[in-house]
Amino acid sequence: MERTFIAIKPDGVQRGLVGTIIQRLESRGYQLVGLKLMQVSQELAENHYAEHKERPFFPGLVQFITSGPVVAMVWEGKGVVAAARKLIGKTNPLEAEPGTIRGDFGIDIGRNIIHGSDGLETAQREIALWFGDSELVNWTSSA
Numbered sequence: 303m304e305r306t307f308i309a310i311k312p313d314g315v316q317r318g319l320v321g322t323i324i325q326r327l328e329s330r331g332y333q334l335v336g337l338k339l340m341q342v343s344q345e346l347a348e349n350h351y352a353e354h355k356e357r358p359f360f361p362g363l364v365q366f367i368t369s370g371p372v373v374a375m376v377w378e379g380k381g382v383v384a385a386a387r388k389l390i391g392k393t394n395p396l397e398a399e400p401g402t403i404r405g406d407f408g409i410d411i412g413r414n415i416i417h418g419s420d421g422l423e424t425a426q427r428e429i430a431l432w433f434g435d436s437e438l439v440n441w442t443s444s445a
């Protein structure tokens with residue numbers, strides 16, 4: 303079954319949006335298979351954002367994601383990678399549609415509340431980077 307990686311960034315956690323975000327994904331019909339609240343290390347942040355290493359905003363990106371607690375999650379279900387991106391909305395909250403998480407709660411591209419994997423391969427890479435196998439549950443064998 304398809305899985306994606308979702309992280310609620312320090313601004314989303316500090317603004318009390320964790321419950322709202324989880325509810326939106328749950329009520330759409332997706333299943334939470336991994337969840338942890340964590341302080342992100344410099345190494346994990348640099349690895350996660352490696353594709354942006356040469357961008358001028360990279361240092362700020364790493365600084366921000368390591369600045370406070372992050373809720374890291376893995377969600378599972380049919381078409382979850384693309385569907386979660388739609389629920390999240392465009393990277394720049396000013397361009398995100400109302401009804402999406404960023405469109406409803408954000409105005410700043412660097413403080414855009416949430417991250418979601420942008421494709422199947424990225425999802426696999428990010429899940430492996432953030433979670434060990436033993437941290438992920440299997441609903442079908444435990445339900």
Ligand code: CMP
Pocket residue numbers: 354359363393411412413414416417418
């Ligand atoms: P995210 O989905 O976490 O993936 C990369 C992040 O880089 C993105 O969300 C934004 O928060 C950030 N980002 C992208 N473009 C810019 C930019 N021009 N200035 C600052 N941050 C950016």
